[in-house]
Amino acid sequence: MARLVKHEAQSPFIVKEGQAKFPIAVCACGLSKKKPFCDGSHRKTRDEEAGETYIYDDSERVKVQKEY
Numbered sequence: 001m002a003r004l005v006k007h008e009a010q011s012p013f014i015v016k017e018g019q020a021k022f023p024i025a026v027c028a029c030g031l032s033k034k035k036p037f038c039d040g041s042h043r044k045t046r047d048e049e050a051g052e053t054y055i056y057d058d059s060e061r062v063k064v065q066k067e068y
Contacts, residue, residue, distance in 0.1 A: 006053065007028060007029050007030035007031075009028030009029055010029060010046065010048070011028065011029075011042055012025035012026055012027055012028050012038035012042065013025070013026045014026075024037065025037065025038035026038065027039070027041075029041060029042040029045055031044060031045070031056055044061065049063075052064075053066075
């Protein structure tokens with residue numbers, strides 16, 4: 001079963017030194033292939049329109065049309 005999960009952050013959460021053995025970046029966009037760690041995939045989201053929902057796959061991004 002497929003699920004649509006809403007992620008609103010467009011950058012990773014950074015765990016700074018003192019909280020871990022070394023600084024790490026945790027994925028917040030949901031697109032990383034190396035979850036829970038960031039792999040830079042959030043860069044694909046930089047030109048998203050605020051308040052819109054998108055579906056991503058390996059080759060494209062599709063804006064979800066809202067029904068009223």
